[in-house]
Amino acid sequence: MIDPALRSLPGLPSLIVGRIFSQLSATTMTIAIGWQIYALTHDVASLGYLGLAQFLPMIPLTFVAGHVADRFNRRTIVLICQACEILATGALAFAAAFHALTTGAIYTFAAFYGVLRSFEMPCQQAFLPAIAPPALLPRAQALLSSLFMTASIVGPSLGGLLYGIGPVVCYGLSTAGFAAAFGGTLSLRLLHTVLAKEPITFASVFAGLSFLNRRRDLLGAITLDLFAVLLGGATAMLPVYADGILHVGPIGLGMLRAAPAVGALLMSWGLSRYPLKGRAGLIMFVSVVAFGIATIAFGASHIVWLSIIALMVLGASDVISVVIRSSLIQLATPDSMRGRVSAVNTLFIGSSNQLGEFESGMLGTAIGPEAAVIAGGVGTIMVAAVWVRLFPRLWALDRLEDVFPEEQ
Template sequence: MSLSLLNQIPGFRSLALSRLSSQLASSTLAVAIGWHLYDMTHSVAALGYIGLAQFLPMVPLTFVSGHVADRFDRKRVVQICQALEVITLLAMTIATLFNALHPAGIYALGVALGTLRSFEMPCQQAFLPSLTPPALLPQAQSLITSLFMVASIAGPSLGGLLYGLGPAVSYGITCALFFCALLSTSNIRLLTRPASKEPVTLNSVFAGLAFLNTRRDLLGAISMDLFAVLLGGATAMLPVYAESILHAGPMGLGLLRAAPAIGALGMSLWLAQHPLGRRSGMTMYASVFIFGIATIIFGGSHTVWVSILALITLGAADVISMVVRSSLVQLATPDAMRGRVSAVNSLFIGSSNQLGEFESGMMGAALGPEAAVITGGVGTILVAAAWIPLFPRLWSLDRLDEITTEE
């Protein structure tokens, strides 16, 4: 793993610690609030509502938050968001200690965090190009992705362990992690960037979408990833597979849930040491094809180890697509537009994950779990095949470190 990047790039260490702490806090908190809410309500539907409460603010705020990221100091916006996250979690901790927290308060927490993340994420995604030379950016992106995966794997386990000590402990530790993220963000030294003087109009607010229409390679990467995850998302079916198809029990479900993240972590560590070279566009298409094939294999498997290997492969393929897409977003977008384009990218990612689980659930109910997963994998392959003639510039994309903002 290219840990030398921590020393080669000034401020990269602080950025890495900030992203790690923030993601670890978010994934730990997701488990804590889910368990706490279920303890209060004993309602499965309530678990869906809390996820919806965090996602819904992203929809109306995407274009506003992107404009804020391009118009104001991005580091200051992230600091404000993280400070408000600390205050919110501190209030949750105190309310829990005094038994004053009710389900409505947890839903309010979800809305608040969803709102703050809507403004925080586009600014955070724009940090890396301000610190990293273009030649090192794909490698740096892979390292950041590997830290994200470590936090995504460790966070749920940490959340479960902490919740065993009580919800107040979970909220308190999460508050401390957000505070660590805030301190690390404060230590990042970004290149100075003049604030945008562009007047606030409907055209400027929606300029991110207009820009994507001019960069067909970038639009192709974002949209292909959206439809691949939307159609090929098998994670919503994992409890059904563990119990009724693989007969693996709770331990098997844990292995199935961890498998995609393990594959993603392994691939991101490999890419941090061995960045993608020539024909990056073709490599992205190949990764989406492999994602679809792995989904089909998982869908038809009745053997635990085959299912786990398929999910590991699926997670590894997804990271390749993610690195190409992220590099395009960061290098092909002019700095003055990066916040708005990153906001659209964040909305697409959130939509694919949330709506993908919804689509899998509905398809599973209509066709049965196995047919739904296999159909989704086939759909992913068909999308990748259709995107080749629709977005030829993405197919012909060569080296990531040679991407420019020029047409």
């Protein structure tokens, strides 16, 4: 049920179709290529290389993509990326139909998809402020987050089911999903966007970092999330917990993996119906502390239902931080800078997820999985305490709708 106040936003349905079908197709396709690469290699390390192939293009392209998003029509950029996704996923389906898929082809596709996402995501993140006024933006952001979480839950399950029928079916429907996303973006009408006019220089390309250095509240919000996810990477240990600690097997592993997304979905729905009224900074720090406490509880638990509840709380607290951070970035950033700032934010999120899994794996090998998860939760709480002192403006943040952009 969509909040009545959001129904007055004419571009919101098109934005929802574009974002949600894109995420649904992406997660469905990602599960499928993971299954296929493992079927071809029977090597666990190949799964890690697959994720790395998607992430590595983001490192050199982030700042270029952000600058492109601020200088050219963002809707056109997204349409080009989604058209390429249709063609690339369709090529996967064609190759799978003729049993011509190789590991090299899949890795190449993953890297190409990483390039497309590097350009697509900063532009997509800048769409919502061009549709929703400041007073409605936090509520609209919460609605998008809830739908995004739904797609993140459905996509992997759908990918596994469709791959069981056949990879051609899986890739074919992912292609159809990207086509639906293309249609949603094509029908999207943005009310106001301001493109950057300064010449392309080294300083203008990296202006997103300079802007964040001036806006300490934004820098604090982004880095707080970075270190919270980096240290609190409990989800990387789920297979170990499902097998050797909770003894629930693969079905239980599926429940554990779904629990954070379910918690996030419920909280996102709540925030879309009952938006934050004030003390947004305090609430963000409390949510990060709750994330740390839930991580500790999960790390110490040997009871299945308690572990699931802890993971649901973890997901719910994380989405509070995500909604506040995303709304703050969009509201406080001038439209001509949104692409570059969103690109930096995207890089930080990708880095925290990938490096968080790496950190959890290495620490788990050194001191054991339970100690590693608990240590990560304690570290998250300590980071929140330090960030209160380092970023007092973020701590004092009150009403999100009262935040206004500061010009360059």
